[in-house]
Amino acid sequence: MTMHLVGPYLTTTNYRKPKQKQRTKAQQKKFEQSHVEYNKSMKRMGLHDKIMPLEEYDLYCRGLWKLKTTATPKKESYEYKDTSYRRETVHIPSLNSKDGCGVAPRKEPQKYTGTLIKGIATMHKSNAVPVINDEQILEIAKMRRG
Secondary structure, three states: OOOOOOOOOOOOOOOOOOOOOOOOHHHHHHHHHHHHHHHHHHHHHOOHHHOOOHHHHHHHHHOOOOOOOOOOOOOOOOOOOOOOOOOOOOOOOOOOOOOOOOOOOOOOOOOOOOOOOOEEEEOOOOOEEEEOOHHHHHHHHHHHHO
């Protein structure tokens, strides 16, 4: 036997809704009694718009009832009015902007040009230390060797 690709018609998911079972005479009597009690309770609470005929109550109990909506009148269109504050002047010149005296000059990069530092030594775990004189060179060398 060979393997074949099976089409999308073969599925284990059932998409059909189960049929509603018919009520027996006793169940129908209980259902009609619950309908009467529902309408009475709605009248007692003052919710006269919630009173339903038997067919609507049947749909309501089965979860198929849709709320009847009345067309609501459209609200008047609201025009947005900007209430934020804005300055009336278009441009305010800054102080001394024409002379150029407010401009800071560029700082020169720092370079070492002296002879104070003789070199760089390594202390612990690649820690670079500047060496100023020969005594420090000997101290750093002794620290490394113990």
